[in-house]
Each structure stands twice: as structure tokens, then as C-alpha cells.
Amino acid sequence: MILRRAQYELAGRVVGPFLASLDGWKRRKRSPSGTSRTSPFGPPLESVRKLKEIMTAHFFQARYADGAVPVAWVTSGFPVELLRPLGFHTVYPENHAAMCGVQRLVPGLSDAVEAQGYSRDLCSYARADLGSVITGRTPVGRMPRPDLLACCTNICQTVLYWYKALADHFRVPLVIVDTPYVYGKAEPHHVQYVRDQLEELVRVAEKVSGRRAEPEALAEVARKAKEGTDLWAECLATGMSRPAPWTGIDGFFHMAPIVALRGTDVCNSYYRMLRDELRDRAARGIGGLREERYRLLWDNLPIWFAVREVATLLAERGFNFVCTSYTNAWAEAGARIDPRDLIASAADSYTHIILNQDLPNRLGILRRLSRDYQVDGAVLHSDRSCKPYSIGQVDLKDRLASELGIRVLLLEADHSDPRAWSKEQADNRLTAFMEGFA
């Protein structure tokens, strides 16, 4: 146990950062200039190096986590703040699945899952994760075995069955936090219902970790999580400048710490650095694109395996995604967190995640983002894998177009399964969409 713990600390503090810097050095050696002269993108962000270092260290450390510290696998919308004071190393299967998506590993992982009888119509994140569990294949070397599975239904109902399958596989406790869907505004008894479950979660997590959740520790994590969320919101808000100092696509990658490391000092110091760099770029007029002609909003998850491809096609004609409803979700979730009462405020906060809200509320968010970021158009990614995010987009499209007078495109794809992607057809739609602006 002591040896495992030492190994874990060494992996996170020394070896992980060293590997990341080695990787960064190799990359710089390959392309010394950063961006090519023909690239439509502006100079790359300096913070990227730090981001890679943090995330490499995080995943590298994860390899040595089981046996050293308690390990929890959690959904992206889970109130992870309640687990941190108990010393859990948290693993995000969705985050991991997104990495599988970027590296186009999902078809192979999905085959393994489909061979066990799962449907291809299941979310590609679920297929990637279960496929990785079955085959042991992962882009991060090794995923640590969980001691606790923690799932919150505020993002979808799929996670319920996905985590039940994981619980069945690993034979470890599963905590389910059920969040009633919000029509208009959450009723007090809904929030109370979630709060009761969070209190039970703490009891289970204490048992699994063998530690007690001290009120001061909870308050401290809550304070950090709230601060991290606010810093992330400040990073995103720099996109309101003209030109936006980065692209929404950058945001998809830079959101990793606020998802996976929320409530930690590492997360907050990173976003302080990123925010300062973005503000500096904005002040000096350095854009995410060399030439920003039109500003767009992106709705839904990214198309991980084609994220660069789509962004480049648009960037070549001066179209930049200056805001996305997806990255914005992490700027809002923690905003309601109150360090004075973490459990009560987390219940309220995590019930109001965008995916747990009805269509009028979602329209309100898109409308607000469109106005704040002064967009000329919007691309709504109709994600085959994410039904809760995609349902209602035809109406959202019509309302955004008629109320705000902007051009809106519905683009069919999938967040991580390239088999649901038809490049030529997607290019054709995006190009026709852009031709409409001329």
C-alpha cells in the first residue's frame, strides 16, 4: 500500500510531467515553426504545452491509482466535489472515450461490444468505454480499476445502464444520483430529492474510502470548484472580443481540466494562466484565426474524430466558432455552488445542467450565447450518439433563425463513431452554408 502510494505520487508529480515535456520537445523538433504559413489559424496558444503536461500527468498517474488511493469512475455531470475531500482519484470514462474518438479507435472498440450483443445505436462513448473495459485497449496505457462507480442522470439516461454494466463487470458499489428533468425551474422538492441522494452518496463514499468527509474539506473543495468554474467562464468570455483570441475548437481541448480536475489547485492555476494569455491576445488583436470574417456558435458535443477537419474547412473561409453550448455548460454548472453548503448547492447546481433542462431553457441559453458573442450563424450538430442533446434541434434551428435573423445549419454526425460520418456530404452542407453568407 505504501509502495503503491509512493509510485502513484511519483507518477503524478515527476514521471508524468517529464513524459509530457519529452513529448512536447519531440513535437517542437518535428515542426519548429508552430503553424505553417498556409494555415488559416492564428499562432497557437502557449498554454497548450501546460495543458498537455497536466493531462498527461493525470492519465499517467491514473495507471498507478488503484491500490494506492480510492478510485471512482464518474459521469461528466457528477458532483465530483463531494468525492475529492475523500481522496478519490476520479476517472472520466466520457473523457477517455473522447480520446478514443480523437484517435479513431471507436470502431474497433465498438466491434468488441457489439459482439457481446450491445446495439450499435448505443451512445458511442458507452461503446468505447465498455469496449475498452472488455479488450483492455486504451490510448492512455492503462485505466485503473474502480472502487466506486458514480453516475448522475443529469446528462442522459444511458449512463444508468452503462454504469450498471460496469458495476456488473467490476463488482463494486454503484451510486446513482437521479435528477428530475427541469421544466422551467426545478421545484424545491426536486432539489431536496437530489440533496437526499447526495447525502447518501457521501456516506457510501466514506465507507469505500475509509475516510470521513470533514465539513472544512468539503467547503475548501467547493470554493476551488466554484473558482475554477468562474475562471473557465472568464476564459470563454474572451471569445466575445473581435477577433476572438481562440477558436471554439481550442475550447473543446482546453475544457479537459474543468471536467476532469474540477475542485483542484492544478485546474485553477491552469485556467488563470490560460485566461491571462487569452486576455493578452484579445488586447493585442491576435485571433484564433488569421482572418475572422464570420462568427459562429456550435451546439452539442464536438465531432471528436473530425474536429480539426471541420474547423479547418470553415477557417479557410474566415468562419470561427467563437462559442459553443458544450464548453459553456462547464462555465455554468459550478456557478451555483456555495462553499457554505456544498451538498445543498450541488443538488441545485447539478440539477440545472443544460442537458437536464427543457427546450425553452435550452433555447434561452443558445439565444443568450448568440447575442453575447454576436454570432452571424450557428451550426447545430445533430449527434447520433447524444439523443438528449439533439432532440428538439429542428425547432431550435427555426427559432434561432427567425428570432435572431442568423443562418443556422443542422449537421448530422456522431461525437466519436466515424462510421456515422460522411465527409463528402458534410463538407457539401458546410460549404453551401458558408456560400449563403457571401
Place this chain on the structure above:
Amino acid sequence: MTVLAYGVDVGSTTCKAVAVDASGRRVAHRVEPTDPRIEPQVDRVLRSLREETGADGPVGATGYGRKRVPAGRALTEITCHARGAFAATRRGGVLVDMGGQDTKVIRIGPAGDVIDFAMNDKCAAGTGRFLEIILGRLRVPYEEVAEQVGRATRSVPVSSTCTVFAESEVISLVAGGEPLEGILKGLHQALASRVAALARGTAGGGDLFMSGGVALNAAMVGALRDALGRPVQVLPDPQLVGAIGAALSVLPGAA
């Protein structure tokens, strides 16, 4: 002949090319099945058009093969069909373009601009290819379809809108002794209902126009009119609308 611009529409099924004069009027055209070797075909077709007109001019290109057209300005079919349609009608409305691989519904503004569009997604149901495959299976020549559908005394419903499933469904209907004309009518209705759903999602007011090779099939036009419950005006030479729009996009002074 004062030819000022050429337009090429390299579609999934046919390759169309036109020459237009200064007023945007079509003065010559070519239509042939698309060859997998796009560059030599486009080169040959344009050369033959230039020989006929005796004039040179810029080339606008559209269709799936547009990027393979040498020295052409490439624009999507959405933009080109809208331009071609507006040149023919001089007013806004809703355009349904049914081609071999795509069916598009385009909302055109009063000034000829594209306001919105929708397309079938990653599925050949609702396209010309759907008809082509099933008519091939039934051994019905394209030219005789409208007449056969017109003779049908009743329609045999074809429930599947998936081309592959519809093909096997049609085979079982034939095997079950259903009349061929009725099956053809049912097929057109199934196809029209799919296009109508796409059109209703995008539609606005104004007239409804139709372009693309499938608009040459009167049975399809009729089925679409019935499905939408409003008149459908087929544009003149519907198959050439995209190529004309492409030519207009490079016509000096027309932009």
C-alpha cells in the same frame, strides 16, 4: 453566338454542361452519364461545347465532381440550383431539387438568395437512385414510368423508405401477384412522402418549384404534388438548372 460563360454540373448519375450568353440564356448544352474519370470527361464535354459555340469563357462548376473541374469556380449545388431557378422564375419560393444522390429543399428569398436548405442524410431513400434501383429490378424503362403509373387503378402501399428494404418488399409484392402499375404508384407515393417531410421542415410560403433529373418523371411530380397538397411547377429543362446556375455564377457582371 456570343457565349460568355460555361457551367458544368458533375452529378452522381449524369454530367451536365451548358453555355450561356451575356443575358444568361442557354445557347448550348450536353448531358451524359457521369464517367468515373471526371477530368477527361469534363474536358471533352467542354471542348465539344466550345466547338459548337466557337467561343471561350469562364467555367463555373457544381455537383459532387466540382472540385475535379479544371480551372472552374466551384460552388455547391445548393447555391447553383437556387441561382438557376431564380434566373428562370425571377421570384422566391421553395425549390425541390431531386438528383441522383441527394434531394434538396431550398428556400429562395425574393432576391434569389438562399435563405435555408435541407438535404436527405446519408441515405439514398428519397433520391433518384432509389427509383433507378427499383425500376431496374422491375425492368421498367424510365421513359415508361409515368405512363404505367397513370394506368394504375389502385396503389399498392410500399411501407419501407429504405432503398434496400424497399427493393425486397417490392420483390415480395410482385411474388404475391400485385399489379406492377400499382406497385410503381405506391413506390412513388412512398418516395414523395419522404421528400414532402423534408420540404415541410424547410418550407415557407411562396411557390413550389422542382428541378433535377427526377423532375423529368411526371409520375414523381404528381406524387409530390399530392403529398404536399400544393401545385408543383417544374422548371424548364430541370436537369440543367444546376449547370445554368454554375454558369451564371461566373458570367461577367452577373456574379
